[in-house]
Amino acid sequence: MTVFLPEVFPYQKLRGDFYPIVSAFVNLRADQPKTKTWALVDSGASISIFRPEIAVQLGIKIERGKPIDLEGVGGSIKGYIHELNLQISHKTIKCSVVFSKNYNVSVNLLGRAGFFESFLITFNEPKKQLTLL
Amino acid sequence: MKKVNLSTKQLSKFAGMWVAVDTTREKIVAAAKSFKEIAPLVTKPVGSKTPDERIPAAFKVPRKNERYYIL
Numbered sequence: 001m002t003v004f005l006p007e008v009f010p011y012q013k014l015r016g017d018f019y020p021i022v023s024a025f026v027n028l029r030a031d032q033p034k035t036k037t038w039a040l041v042d043s044g045a046s047i048s049i050f051r052p053e054i055a056v057q058l059g060i061k062i063e064r065g066k067p068i069d070l071e072g073v074g075g076s077i078k079g080y081i082h083e084l085n086l087q088i089s090h091k092t093i094k095c096s097v098v099f100s101k102n103y104n105v106s107v108n109l110l111g112r113a114g115f116f117e118s119f120l121i122t123f124n125e126p127k128k129q130l131t132l133l
Numbered sequence: 134m135k136k137v138n139l140s141t142k143q144l145s146k147f148a149g150m151w152v153a154v155d156t157t158r159e160k161i162v163a164a165a166k167s168f169k170e171i172a173p174l175v176t177k178p179v180g181s182k183t184p185d186e187r188i189p190a191a192f193k194v195p196r197k198n199e200r201y202y203i204l
Contacts, residue, residue, distance in 0.1 A: 010159075014195055017143045023156045023190040025177070035176045036185075038192040049192060053151075053168035057176065087185075105187065106149075108196040 004133065007089040011128040012038075018121055020130040022110070025087035026050070030060055034087065035106055041121065041130055043110030048097045049079065054108065055099040058084075062099045070098065075124075077102040086115070089132045093118045134169040136163050151190035151197045162189050 011018035020041045027034040035057050049070065055062050065080030079100035086095045095114035116133070122131040141159045144152065153163040153174045165171050167192060175191040177183060 012144065013142060015148075015197075021192075023154075025188075027186045033176050035172070036190045037175065038154045038190045040155075051168070053193075054191075056174055057168065106193040106199055121149060127186065 006122075006131045006133040009130045009132070014021070018128045021107075022088060022130065022132065023042055024066045024110070026058065026061065026084050028052065028082075028083060028084060034085075039108035039110045041115075041123075042109045042111055043116070043121075045109050047081070047108055047111045048095060048115060049103055049105075049111070050097050050099060050108040051076045051106075052101050052103060055082070060099065062101060064084075065099065065119065068098060070100070079103070089119070091118060092110075109131075134163055134165040137161055142193075144194050148193045149194065151193050152192060154192055155189050157186050168193070 007020045010062055012021045021038050022041055025034040025036050060082055062080050065082040068079050068081055070077050070079050071086055077100050079098040081096050082099050083094055084097045088091050120133040137159045141154060142162060147164045147171050150166060151168045151171050152161050153171045155162050155166050163171050163174055171191055177188050
């Protein structure tokens, strides 16, 4: 039996604020090169959304995904859902990720669909650490 | 692309830029205006024997006017 230990990710400090950020490899298929990127773990997001540059790197035609309207406090943007392999910590999961050419936030967001279902996630705010198991 | 060797505590120096981060040593190892410039550093080819932890992670450092996220 394989026993996995929890992996701890220290929060990253950006201009005085701390953010729960993890590193993840992404690709479309296991037989393709994989790209490593940082993503902000966002329990308030229903689905993940990554920067459009990541889609270009993976050879994804953004508009060929399943259309979705993303609603946020700041308004609505049109996006397209794609199924990616996400390798985070000791797991590789299939996860729906939205790409949008209108996504102006700098960071990738890891939302609940696919990702939160696959891990036990602990936000340790006093220690500024996120733990995945 | 500019190669650097700085602590991730200094991420804010690169606001608006793409950086490659050595996540084991917590060091920024490169910075560029576009993702394309750092793409070779953050991509692991099929069959590469480089351990995953040695591959830097790409990150777009938030712009100076981009502070709080309420999404």
